Amino acid sequence: MHIFPFIVVVWILAVGLYGVVTSRHLMHLIMCLIVVQSSTYVLLLAVGYKTGAVAPYFYDVPVHTPAVDPVVQALALTDVVVEAAVTALLLAFAIQAHKRFGTLDPQQLVQLKG
């Protein structure tokens, strides 16, 4: 059984989470969060893949050509854009945290709040 892509998924997830857990800087933490999220793209696309199938676009191929699952592709597509916007929101929070507390170290931020 061919499971390599699924191993890649959990590896990306683990690497990203490790970064989140050990992060000493909010920017770094946000980047790691993006890495964690990209594991979902790999998972979605891997789940819908079919060996030897074409992309689900039937402009120049007949309708009955085997094609990969379009639903997971649609999910990944909206996810990418929404994730970029949410990342911008997180960065905005980081800017305000730096203005207010003068630090971007999440562990110091926790101490500040008690």
Add this chain to the structure above:
Amino acid sequence: MTPRLRRWVFLAGMAGLAAFYLWGLHGLPGFGRYPGPYGDVINRIAVGQTNATGVVSAVNFEYRGFDTLGEEFILFAAATGVAVVLRRLRGERERSATDEAAGRDVPPTSDAVRQVALILTGPMLVVGWYLASHAQTSPSGGFQGGVVLATAFVLIYLAGRFLAFERFSPVDVTDAVEAVGAAGFAAVGLAAVAMGLPLLTNFLGLGTVPGAVSSSGTIALISFFVGLEVAAAFVLIVSELLDQALLLRGSR
């Protein structure tokens, strides 16, 4: 919690996850053996039902249109959130960096960057517009096209100055376009309800040729509104963040 302990807790959790994950993989069909049937069914019927040859767009704006409506409002909320979080606080004021260091100018953007940005602005607008208006045909749609369109405005910033960027995308106009994009999608969905059809029913003519630009009814229309919304949201986010850079540089 000390960093060391935190790391051990993490490793223990990961070991547990890996065990369950591998166990779960055991029951999954292998990579490349898509079990279906949902994707296969949609691939078979979508072109006939919607006249859109881009089935991903058909899924996004037709079969799962309600879900995409929610996604679009997440985007809307995030962009609004950025604007709210980065509003001017008490005691902050905007100053240009040159006020602080008299006699020392901000290093100008290199001519090479300006030239390339200027050359690329036009093509980016065209590509973005093309992508946003061909969701029904090819791998494109409002989400991709909107991001590319927003890039064109960022290039204007690179080619000129922040002030030029603000002149090309004043916040009020961007806000309005974003609102029109978000509301347009919802309005298309509600128009179907007003006609006595279920929400987001494709009530427009589907055209005769599958994959033609005029085909697929509301799919193309919704994609257009999503393109507006995404482009405006990203222009808004970028201009808010650049505004901050100006603010931070000024307060140093």
